[in-house]
Ligand SMILES: Nc1ncnc2c1ncn2[C@@H]1O[C@H](COP(=O)(O)OP(=O)(O)OP(=O)(O)O)[C@@H](O)[C@H]1O
Ligand SMILES: Nc1ncnc2c1ncn2[C@@H]1O[C@H](COP(=O)(O)OP(=O)(O)OP(=O)(O)O)[C@@H](O)[C@H]1O
């Protein structure tokens with residue numbers, strides 16, 4: 001090992017709540033994961049399961065109030081970053097930890113040229129003078145495969161297509177040479193041909209610059225293409241973690257299995273679409289027991305009232321079926337035991 | 341044909357001399373009891389086509405024929421009222437399309453209450469029937485939209501549209517805003533309703549993988565034009581237009597081993613702006629097979645195999 005820390009980012013027992021007029025939303029409950037240096041960790045899960053809130057708390061972007069980080073720690077290359085004061089926060093946010101958002105259009109200033117927006121970042125964060133900044137702007141645009149950077153830099157956001165805007169966002173977050181890049185659904189709004197370009201770009205950057213990436217998506221196809229490791233989230237918790245092959249070929253949580261089956265594949269001529277019945281639980285009153293209980297075809301008595309711990313280590317699943325006393329035949333039939 | 345668009349155009353003028361060619365000469369029909377899937381990337385004109393087809397936008401040019409009758413180029417309030425019995429739409433966004441001040445029961449009943457000038461109480465049974473039909477419960481009647489998840493709201497939208505027993509249903513991305521696991525539920529539900537009610541449907545989506553399960557035929561749109569049209573299986577498993585081929589090929593597969601083996605033949609280039617388009621192939625800027633001719637002449641949709649139409653000079 002070349003460096004002291006194996007992990008670019010290590011999150012432990014993170015919990016986040018929002019106080020609203022309707023009650024308290026337990027958006028993130030006891031989330032832990034590790035991002036290995038130079039690799040991509042994908043966080044997958046349904047809408048509202050807490051993916052964005054998880055990464056927003058790392059960036060110090062949770063509005064407080066109504067939000068509150070009630071517990072947890074996050075180590076960026078060994079250094080605690082949760083609960084920092086704004087001043088200290090600004091020293092790593094954007095610089096060591098960059099972020100790109102789902103909706104590139106609204107994250108950019110419509111009245112300023114693309115070039116000037118990137119230049120501003122460079123002038124503020126890397127103390128460059130205007131001239132050097134502009135040279136760097138053109139390099140960044142070229143790096144993110146924007147054709148004719150010199151002309152494009154003088155244009156405004158509305159003159160760019162969605163795919164190009166997303167590349168501008170990537171250029172902007174790379175401006176400060178971050179170690180870790182968080183990409184929150186960077187391609188959801190784009191057509192798959194443009195999506196392929198963006199994903200490829202991210203992968204090239206990782207190879208060239210050793211970038212560590214957290215990729216949030218609900219598309220298992222994107223996960224399969226990009227991820228080294230995966231965390232599957234459901235109702236505010238991580239329900240399964242492991243290498244990408246663990247998650248796809250040795251799925252250990254019933255939700256992961258259901259998600260995989262509901263995902264249409266291009267390769268098969270299969271006519272039937274499989275579904276997971278029911279809908280995710282209400283996070284105002286998260287279930288006492290397993291979050292997936294109401295929809296789980298394997299649910300047992302114990303699951304209703306008792307929240308399962310994570311069984312397994314490198315590959316772990318939050319499900320009672322992996323308890324030593326659970327009926328073994330289910331595991332043999334359709335689920336894999338992560339502890340083996 | 342239950343409905344047919346003939347050389348339909350819808351342009352938006354956004355500034356002096358800046359014209360968005362949102363729908364640019366589209367001709368396509370939907371048969372009785374048929375589901376036509378319409379796919380294409382964001383901004384390709386799918387919503388505009390769906391809305392123009394049923395009169396929610398004035399037509400710039402071309403016409404729409406419904407059951408042998410030409411629909412008005414510009415709708416008056418009367419026209420919408422008459423049409424509502426036969427044609428319904430489910431909107432793209434399940435969050436903003438339900439009135440937050442109305443109960444679920446009122447929302448679903450609205451169509452027949454207005455049409456038949458009757459009271460809410462008198463149609464309660466039908467509302468309950470439809471609630472249950474889409475997988476909700478009768479005790480949901482008096483609840484408000486904000487108490488429901490996206491998938492449940494989309495079901496309310498479906499019940500609201502179907503209670504008037506329309507002949508034609510336009511579904512504008514009814515699944516894009518939903519959770520992965522709920523998307524499949526809604527597609528299955530619509531598929532069942534189609535068979536049991538003999539509905540005809542225009543089903544809009546931005547990727548092919550889910551739509552193919554419900555569509556009989558599929559149309560692919562690119563920058564305001566139809567570029568391929570054929571049976572769902574033909575378009576999906578044997579696409580002929582270079583864009584459709586890339587669309588199908590680029591779709592990431594939920595299979596890491598397969599993805600590791602993938603040879604990366606990526607397309608380069610950008611999507612053209614839909615403003616003030618020139619007479620060229622709309623895909624020319626990104627097409628790996630582009631020729632001089634493609635830049636000067638817009639390819640027309642031609643039948644290249646029985647029932648399979650493609651707009652490309654090389655096919
Ligand atoms: N500012 C806020 N106030 C109250 N609740 C919030 C706030 N932000 C997020 N939440 C709640 O926290 C939960 C998790 O939201 P989050 O945005 O992390 O979901 P997500 O997994 O990113 O979903 P999506 O795939 O739709 O982006 C949701 O139930 C959401 O309603
Ligand atoms: N009212 C309007 N005024 C001006 N331009 C418009 C209007 N409505 C749509 N457009 C433009 O027309 C084009 C087609 O838009 P449309 O919404 O039909 O696309 P779409 O295929 O439905 O996209 P999405 O997948 O994002 O819903 C876009 O360039 C859009 O910006």
Ligand code: SF4
Nearest residue numbers: 290293296303319320
């Ligand atoms: S703990 Fe029980 S309910 Fe939860 S996923 Fe496992 S078997 Fe299903």
Ligand code: SF4
Nearest residue numbers: 621624627634652653
């Ligand atoms: S007409 Fe030319 S540019 Fe257009 S798709 Fe065919 S080969 Fe490509």
Ligand SMILES: [Mg+2]
Nearest residue numbers: 051052053184
């Ligand atoms: Mg999110």
Ligand SMILES: [Mg+2]
Nearest residue numbers: 386387388432
């Ligand atoms: Mg649309």
